[in-house]
């Protein structure tokens with residue numbers, strides 16, 4: 001049997017997603033709920049059910065097995081789940097559908113970002129300087145300069161920041177060290 005498309009997988013999970021408050025027209029990861037970009041939204045007031053379903057084929061989500069292949073998990077929509085790359089990498093490889101869905105319900109993008117920030121604070125030895133870091137993060141001009149220095153693209157969409165945190169934190173660390181020497 002051929003691997004189902006993302007649209008076919010979405011179609012199977014529509015009611016499940018609806019019960020959990022997912023917006024069918026604004027695709028996000030089904031685990032952490034990370035939202036990608038407005039360009040994947042279905043901005044079409046006259047959209048049919050079919051348009052809504054087919055739109056999911058465009059989204060950069062991965063098709064993940066619930067019961068892993070190595071445990072004879074099948075390539076059918078009921079055993080497949082759409083997730084971002086990060087969640088796919090971290091998801092349990094399990095024989096238990098229940099354990100997988102239990103893990104899914106506990107994912108949360110905000111706390112994942114917080115963990116990532118904590119890791120960068122440790123990397124750049126800034127844990128003791130959280131107040132200074134916060135002050136810098138609140139300085140829009142400074143952040144704008146950090147962004148332009150890094151030469152990446154800033155996407156203002158919800159959760160759609162296409163940068164690595166380390167690019168910013170390395171500059172914060174540099175700036176704070178420079179401040180110390182003044």
Ligand SMILES: [Zn+2]
Nearest residue numbers: 029032084087
């Ligand atoms: Zn995710």
